Amino acid sequence: MLLFLLHEAYIWCLIHGLGPKHFFLNSYYFVFLFQPLKEKENIHQVYIVHLQFFRKDQTQKYIVNDQKPKWSVQNSIIPVGTRMIMMWDVVGTSETPERMYFTTISTYVSCCLISGFGHLRDFFSRILLLPFTNDNLQGYAPICLEYEDFYMRRAYHRVQDCFARPIASAPDAWVDVLEINWKYQEKVLDRTTKSRRCLNLGSYNYLGFGSFDEYCTPRVIESLKKFSASTCSSRVDAGTTSVHVELEECVAKYVGKHSAIVFGMGYATNSFIIPVLIGKGGLIISDSLNHSSIINGARGSGANIRIFQHNTPSHLEKILREEIAKRQTKTHKPWTKIIVIVEGIYSMEGEICKLPEIVSICKKYKAYVYLDEAHSIGAIGGTGRGVCELLGVDTADVDIMMGTFSKSFGSCGGYIAGSKELIQYLKHHCPSHLYATSISTPSAQQIISAIQVILGDDGSNRGAQKLARIRENSNYFRTELRNMGFKVLGDEDSPVMPIMLYNPAKIPAFSRECLRENVAIAVVGFPATPLMLGRARICISASHSKPDLIKALEVISKVGDLTGIKYFPAAPEKQEKNGIKLV
Ligand SMILES: Cc1ncc(COP(=O)(O)O)c(C=O)c1O
Numbered sequence: 001m002l003l004f005l006l007h008e009a010y011i012w013c014l015i016h017g018l019g020p021k022h023f024f025l026n027s028y029y030f031v032f033l034f035q036p037l038k039e040k041e042n043i044h045q046v047y048i049v050h051l052q053f054f055r056k057d058q059t060q061k062y063i064v065n066d067q068k069p070k071w072s073v074q075n076s077i078i079p080v081g082t083r084m085i086m087m088w089d090v091v092g093t094s095e096t097p098e099r100m101y102f103t104t105i106s107t108y109v110s111c112c113l114i115s116g117f118g119h120l121r122d123f124f125s126r127i128l129l130l131p132f133t134n135d136n137l138q139g140y141a142p143i144c145l146e147y148e149d150f151y152m153r154r155a156y157h158r159v160q161d162c163f164a165r166p167i168a169s170a171p172d173a174w175v176d177v178l179e180i181n182w183k184y185q186e187k188v189l190d191r192t193t194k195s196r197r198c199l200n201l202g203s204y205n206y207l208g209f210g211s212f213d214e215y216c217t218p219r220v221i222e223s224l225k226k227f228s229a230s231t232c233s234s235r236v237d238a239g240t241t242s243v244h245v246e247l248e249e250c251v252a253k254y255v256g257k258h259s260a261i262v263f264g265m266g267y268a269t270n271s272f273i274i275p276v277l278i279g280k281g282g283l284i285i286s287d288s289l290n291h292s293s294i295i296n297g298a299r300g301s302g303a304n305i306r307i308f309q310h311n312t313p314s315h316l317e318k319i320l321r322e323e324i325a326k327r328q329t330k331t332h333k334p335w336t337k338i339i340v341i342v343e344g345i346y347s348m349e350g351e352i353c354k355l356p357e358i359v360s361i362c363k364k365y366k367a368y369v370y371l372d373e374a375h376s377i378g379a380i381g382g383t384g385r386g387v388c389e390l391l392g393v394d395t396a397d398v399d400i401m402m403g404t405f406s407k408s409f410g411s412c413g414g415y416i417a418g419s420k421e422l423i424q425y426l427k428h429h430c431p432s433h434l435y436a437t438s439i440s441t442p443s444a445q446q447i448i449s450a451i452q453v454i455l456g457d458d459g460s461n462r463g464a465q466k467l468a469r470i471r472e473n474s475n476y477f478r479t480e481l482r483n484m485g486f487k488v489l490g491d492e493d494s495p496v497m498p499i500m501l502y503n504p505a506k507i508p509a510f511s512r513e514c515l516r517e518n519v520a521i522a523v524v525g526f527p528a529t530p531l532m533l534g535r536a537r538i539c540i541s542a543s544h545s546k547p548d549l550i551k552a553l554e555v556i557s558k559v560g561d562l563t564g565i566k567y568f569p570a571a572p573e574k575q576e577k578n579g580i581k582l583v
Helices: 002-015 018-025 071-075 101-127 146-154 216-227 243-256 266-276 294-300 313-326 354-363 387-391 420-429 441-455 462-484 507-517 546-564
Strands: 047-054 081-090 174-182 190-200 260-265 283-287 304-308 338-343 368-372 401-403 414-418 495-502 522-524 534-539 574-576 580-582
Touching: 101 146, 146 260, 174 304, 190 546, 216 441, 243 260, 243 414, 243 441, 260 266, 260 420, 266 338, 266 368, 266 401, 266 414, 266 420, 283 294, 283 313, 294 338, 304 313, 313 338, 313 354, 338 354, 354 387, 414 420, 441 462, 462 495, 462 546, 495 507, 495 546, 507 522, 507 534, 507 546
Parallel strands: 283 304, 283 338, 338 368, 368 401
Antiparallel strands: 047 081, 174 190, 260 414, 401 414, 495 534, 522 534, 574 580
16 A cells, blocks of 8 residues: 555656656756767767756856766766756767766656556456456457557556647647646546637647638638538549649649649558558668658558668668668569658658758669658748758659648648659559548648748748748747757757657656646657657747747746756856866
């Protein structure tokens, strides 16, 4: 019973944001764990050891050595009652292994406790014949996968109020978030009719087309009246309207390819197209952080799959060389084809793909390039044409251009653009074109109208203004967050900016505190990210005004202080102390 109470108290601390603040985040710890840093190939290594002293806002950042950490700093006097976090940051690379030993240890201890006590409780439930799953039929295997079911019951349900929050308005710069009645231990969220007006930092509404638009919305309403909400048919039956034909022409022209094919869902575009393009005997080389739709498509294709280090062209080249030399495993025949799959902007990192290098490697080894522009199309590049336009890559060098309409265009669906032969082939073989209901006509009309606004074909310069705005907003917001001391991922110009929270206990704490201050932010944790790399993912929109951004920064800063996630506070003035150079 005592153990049970302790466990419940512990969980309470973990899930009630401010509980952990006192219990975990501001306690006094001394962590003296040092490990040699692993040399990583192809990485220009400049090591900085950050020692952060959290006491009365006293924070200092020591550059110890520009080659490798020297541990002499261990001997420096650390004031009693100071919490110390050490991080090794490899500067100048997209791989930034964060090694926060205290955070790591406390995270794994938390997970072991939650998992251990969960299993204990399940065990006693079984012995005492208490039903712990709802409908296990006698003699049947459990319908839910065991681990997933356990994870849902013992972990996710405790923080579920932070995810899938229902909204009651358009996903504009401000959004109505429905309030939820949820008490600890209750599994079902009871949605109320009350809502809270929140600043929206969670929707992918990059260009602001997610809400009423003076040009798009009247046209969408017109097409709803004329064609209704659904075509009630697949594209090859009665599901192709004049709007669908116009959309495909418009998309092909916009992205700079000969032809395009559109689908009702971005996720299904990847997961259905990849198996049509490649199968047994083929090789897919996929970035390690590619989206789940790509992973599912690749797995479903039956092709061999190799993963290369995230956004690291040299590693891609190494794998290509190895695989071309090795050939197919059993037959030793050459690969029937090789497809390299990358994203324009990585959705969980906000990083922009190193496309020019990747394209030139693929050309050298005669591998096809498949580029998923879900987050980059419409959002970056001079006229919103995505990563090719931004980085000056000729679209002729990208064989398969994929993108979604659910982000910058304020609609839904996905497209593949490529050569005439490729699109003809897909139209005859892709199951989501042949058997699934086509994209709804009003959604298709929304995309056409949004592209017209972006290109100025509506007769205004709103499109150009939106593109300039999203760039300015994103760069301003990212810079301010970094100046405040947050670890923010992503590249300049990218509207996706994850703030690293690391410890999973900080995910609900951060999310709930922001909501309390009327700022809605999407948080992401395990299993969508590795256990230790929990984060809040901010999506900036062209519809955010400067006062919106200032409010967001104030709230995030306040909550960041409260939850202890300013891992890289700004350095005070330059000074020398104990022979160590302070910056
Ligand atoms: C890279 C990437 N590809 C595909 C998709 C799926 O797109 P949709 O949400 O439009 O189905 C997403 C979703 O966010 C994504 O991030």
